[in-house]
Amino acid sequence: MDSIHPDDYGLSKPETDITEREDIELELLLVGVHRLYGYDFRNYALPSLRRRIWHFIHAEGLGNISELQGKVLHNRATFERMVHNLSIPVTEMFRDPNLFLTFRQKIVPILRTYPYIRIWHAGCSTGEEVYSMAILLHEEGLYDKSRIYATDMNDRSLETAKQGVFGIEKMKLYTKNYMEAGGTRSFSEYYTAKYNSVIFQPFLQKNIIFAEHNLATDRSFNEFNVILCRNVMIYFNDELRNHVHKLFHDSLSNFGILVLGSKESIQFTELSESYESLDRVEKIYRKIK
Ligand SMILES: C[S@@+](CC[C@H](N)C(=O)[O-])C[C@H]1O[C@@H](n2cnc3c(N)ncnc32)[C@H](O)[C@@H]1O
Missing domain, CATH: 3.40.50.150 (Vaccinia Virus protein VP39)
Structure with a gap:
C-alpha cells in the first residue's frame, strides 16, 4: 500500500510557505475590508496587527484568517466586532x-x-x-x-x-x-x-x-x-x-x-x-x- 506523504496533509510545509500563505490571507482580508466597509488597516504595523487578528480569530472560534475573511465580508456585525478588537482603547485620565x-x-x-x-x-x-x-x-x-x-x-x-x-x-x-x-x-x-x-x-x-x-x-x-x-x-x-x-x-x-x-x-x-x-x-x- 502506498504510504501517504505528510505533504498531502500540508504538514511538512516549510515555515516560510506557511508565513507566505498567511501574508496573502491577511492582505486579502484587509483589501476586502477596505473595499467593502471603507476602513483601511492596510498600513497598520504588521506585528501588532497580526497579533490582534489572531486574538480575534480565537475569540470568534475560527481557525484561520481566510475563515475570518468569509465571516467579516458576509456579516457586518462581525466586521464591527473586528474594528473594536483592532482599536486597543487603553487610556486613563492624566495619563503620563x-x-x-x-x-x-x-x-x-x-x-x-x-x-x-x-x-x-x-x-x-x-x-x-x-x-x-x-x-x-x-x-x-x-x-x-x-x-x-x-x-x-x-x-x-x-x-x-x-x-x-x-x-x-x-x-x-x-x-x-x-x-x-x-x-x-x-x-x-x-x-x-x-x-x-x-x-x-x-x-x-x-x-x-x-x-x-x-x-x-x-x-x-x-x-x-x-x-x-x-x-x-x-x-x-x-x-x-x-x-x-x-x-x-x-x-x-x-x-x-x-x-x-x-x-x-x-x-x-x-x-x-x-x-x-x-x-x-x-x-x-x-x-x-
Ligand atoms: C491606545 S488608544 C490611545 C488613547 C489616548 N489617546 C491615550 O493616549 O490615552 C488608541 C486609540 O486610537 C484609535 N485609533 C486607531 N486607529 C485609528 C484611526 N485610523 N483613526 C482614528 N483613531 C484610531 C483607537 O480606536 C484607540 O481608541
Whole structure:
C-alpha cells in the first residue's frame, strides 16, 4: 500500500510557505475590508496587527484568517466586532501626568495670548484624556474660550466618552495622576459617584465635540492651535504615520502645537524639519513652517 506523504496533509510545509500563505490571507482580508466597509488597516504595523487578528480569530472560534475573511465580508456585525478588537482603547485620565504638568507650565502661557483656542484630540478612545484637558483648561481659566474636538474611529469608545461615566475603581489612580499633573483642587469636585461608577460634571462637556474620524481615510476638518495624538501612531507603519503627520501639519495653524505619546516622535518622519521641539521628553512640538 502506498504510504501517504505528510505533504498531502500540508504538514511538512516549510515555515516560510506557511508565513507566505498567511501574508496573502491577511492582505486579502484587509483589501476586502477596505473595499467593502471603507476602513483601511492596510498600513497598520504588521506585528501588532497580526497579533490582534489572531486574538480575534480565537475569540470568534475560527481557525484561520481566510475563515475570518468569509465571516467579516458576509456579516457586518462581525466586521464591527473586528474594528473594536483592532482599536486597543487603553487610556486613563492624566495619563503620563508629567505631560499635563509640562502642558500647564509651557503651553498654557502661549494659549493665554489667543482670543480663542481650538484643540483636537485625535484617537481619543473613551475620552479620559479629553476630560483631563477640560479640567486643566478650566483650572487655568481658559475653558470658556476653548473648543475641544475629540475624535476616534471606534464609535463604541466614543459613546462611552460622550456619557462621561467611568468606573469608580479607577478614581484612586486618576486622583494620583491629577495631583502629579499639577491639579489645584480636590479631584472629587469634578465627579459624582453613583453605585460603581462616577459621572463627570456636565459643565466639562460643554465645549467638547465628540465625532467619528478615521485618521487613515478622513480629511482635515478645521484649523487647530493644538493637536494631541498620543499612543495612536505606534500602531501604524511609516507610510501611514507620514500620511497622518501631513494631515496634522495641514490642520495646525502657524506655530500650532503638536503633542505625541511618550514612545512617539516627529523625528524620522517626512515633516521633522517643519517643527521645533518645545519639550523633548514630553514630545511637544511647535509648527514652524
Ligand atoms: C491606545 S488608544 C490611545 C488613547 C489616548 N489617546 C491615550 O493616549 O490615552 C488608541 C486609540 O486610537 C484609535 N485609533 C486607531 N486607529 C485609528 C484611526 N485610523 N483613526 C482614528 N483613531 C484610531 C483607537 O480606536 C484607540 O481608541
